[in-house]
Amino acid sequence: MKPSLLVLIPLGDDSRTRIAASFDLHYAPTREARAEAVAAHGARIRAVLTNGTTGLTSGEIVAMPALEFVSALGAGYENIATDHARARGIVLANGAGTNDDCVADHAMALLLAVVRDVPQRDRATREGVWRDALPMRPSVSGKRLGIIGLGNIGQKVARRAAGFDIDVAYHNRQPRDGVAWRYFGDLRELARWSDYLVVATPGGSSTHHLVDRDVLEALGPKGFLVNVSRGSVVDTPALAHALSSGAIAGAGLDVCEGEPHPPQALLHLTNVVLTPHVAGTSPEAITASVDNFITNATRHFAGEDVLTPI
Structure with missing residues (x-):
């Protein structure tokens, strides 16, 4: 069975398709969809993909008792509740170097x-x-x-x-x-x-x-x-x-x-x-960031260390 993944950031169709090949993907890029997804699927979510701006709160981590892996797509992770995640033993990764x-x-x-x-x-x-x-x-x-x-x-x-x-x-x-x-x-x-x-x-x-x-x-x-x-x-x-x-x-x-x-x-x-926070976005950068996420998440669920830990 594929691990359940909650995606909290906007992704293009191609990126979602590539990620969905390895994960049971729940896509919630808006505030409303996010709250609904956490409420409906939080109990079985094992991984979250977000970014530094969107983040992940300690309350959301509490609502996902099976959560074991959280990744920021880019390098930033300032709004992820990292201390709370580490206290739970959740593995943290980011996209350092991809954009x-x-x-x-x-x-x-x-x-x-x-x-x-x-x-x-x-x-x-x-x-x-x-x-x-x-x-x-x-x-x-x-x-x-x-x-x-x-x-x-x-x-x-x-x-x-x-x-x-x-x-x-x-x-x-x-x-x-x-x-x-x-x-x-x-x-x-x-x-x-x-x-x-x-x-x-x-x-x-x-x-x-x-x-x-x-x-x-x-x-x-x-x-x-x-x-x-x-x-x-x-x-x-x-x-x-x-x-x-x-x-x-x-x-x-x-x-x-x-x-x-x-x-x-x-x-x-x-x-x-x-410009509207686009410095890190290009087709090449997004492809590299998604590749990095898939590699890190696949390694984690195979019992291996991630390549770009936070």
Whole structure:
């Protein structure tokens, strides 16, 4: 008999078909479907597939007494009740490494778009406004990039930046062994050094509003912020004030607080580029993430260790 799997996140038909070949799949990607599925099938659910934003609560874990395996599709897992799961002996896994390239690509796309003002230039061209009527924008190359969180994604952003002759430094809780990039223990000092600041750190309580008014002021009126991690890392009111007052030059955001609702305080601003949390999604990244989940879950139910444990 196939293990019963509860899927709490939207998946395409192809992904669901591939997963259903190995699991008795219960698909509940909405809040209403989720509550109904837990109530109706919770007693026999043995595995859950979710992501860091959607998460899994301790109450839901309690409602699934047979649960033994929980996986986040991507790298993030901040809203999964990991302590409660571990106390129950539930195996935890994530999709670390499956969409790093896609996220790093998107970070650079946002940086290029906001520094070169691509959305506004596109609109101007469509409206018949030629370049002489538009202010010149700065070059991207030859500047300084600060990375908040030098994990796999942060390191891939750094390598991409090297192609633009950009000098890179980073901030972590601790310096990373084996990397040549400059380390800043003080985030405000990194922001003060940087022309661009890319947020690639995990979400959760430890990084909540890590980028606050002081950090943005240190980044300065010629500085640009890019966030491809979690909306909670950046203080939205502080960012809105910095963008509207000229305290920073611009921002490119793939994530925001209060998702999936758009950040109302930013929508009227022309110096911010917004995308709807798509940095980690592409056909290639989704295929790799689903493959990773199937491999981990299959290994677990065969009595083997998972490849990407949390």
